[in-house]
Amino acid sequence: MPSAHDRPWAGVWAVDKALDRRAGPPRRGGVTMVIDTGIGMTTLNDILELAGCHVDHWKLAFGTSALITRSLLERKLQVLKGRNILTFPGGTLLEAAVVQQHCRVFMRRARELGFTAVEISEGSIDLPPDRRRRIVDCALDAGLVPITEVGRKDPDRQPTADQLVEQALLDLEWGAAWVINEARESGEGIGIYDSRGRICEKALETIARGMGEKADRIVWEAPLKAQQAALVRRFGVNVSLGNINPYDVLALEALRRGLRFETLNPLALKKAAAGEWDPAAVEQDHLGQAAGARP
Secondary structure, X not given: OOOHHHOOOOOOHHHHHHHOOOOOOOOOOOOEEEEEOOOOHHHHHHHHHHHHHHOOEEEEOOOHHHOOOHHHHHHHHHHHHHOOOEEEEXXXXXXXXXXXXXXXXXXXXXXXXXXXXXXXXXXXXXXXHHHHHHHXXXXXXXXXXXXEEEOOOOOOOOOOHHHHHHHHHHHHHHOOOEEEEOOOOOOOOOOOEOOOXXXXXXXXXXXXXXXXXXXHHEEEEOOOHHHHHHHHHHHOOOOEEEEXXXXXXXXXXXXXXXXXXXXXXXXXXXXXXXXXXXXXXXXXXXOOOEOOOOO
């Protein structure tokens, strides 16, 4: 966040209040996780200059980090580390390593390259509970922050909301720092979303209720604006959201802070209904006179 003296709209009370609604970094809850499917250093630096203070997690999606040069990958990770942003490769890459029985080798290499976390998922493979737990331990042993993911990528093999809760609570018990709720890059037909990307309210409330006080450890993948708005309205400005396009970080932050229609309109209606704002009231100047009135 810009310091108070460097805010463009400093002194405009409503804007100042909106900016102060969010927890500041390092954030335990209310994290924003970016999904990077392939951007270069110039774009990375531009995005971080504009919005780096609003990013907490940076995921190099699926297997993309294996398809660029090691030197470029290490430079990207070093820049992100300098911003205190947690970095991790996509879970699919780890799943590929697990299939080849290379889990520990993968963890060591991730650490050597400069990753600070790892995503542990079962989006494409099946893991017995004991194996999943040992992978969490493996990440911890390698000095990486374990971030697990619950859910499946196959629309025809979706766990129930109760099953997602059960796995998420186990993951946290085993040492996961956060649990991502799978929605893929599309946000359609996966997890809490139907085939058109709309939230299945019953599933959402089952997960929220089942997680209880640990609900703030869930990172909801929400690539679509309507999903982000709905989750902010449901859980508040400090809900953790993932799979955010790098170019949309500032737009999401404005949404969180009530500076876009989707979150400002409900707030205005609520304040008007409660008598806290009268649209017809005339603004007072610093002398207590109606704006525009003659002395």
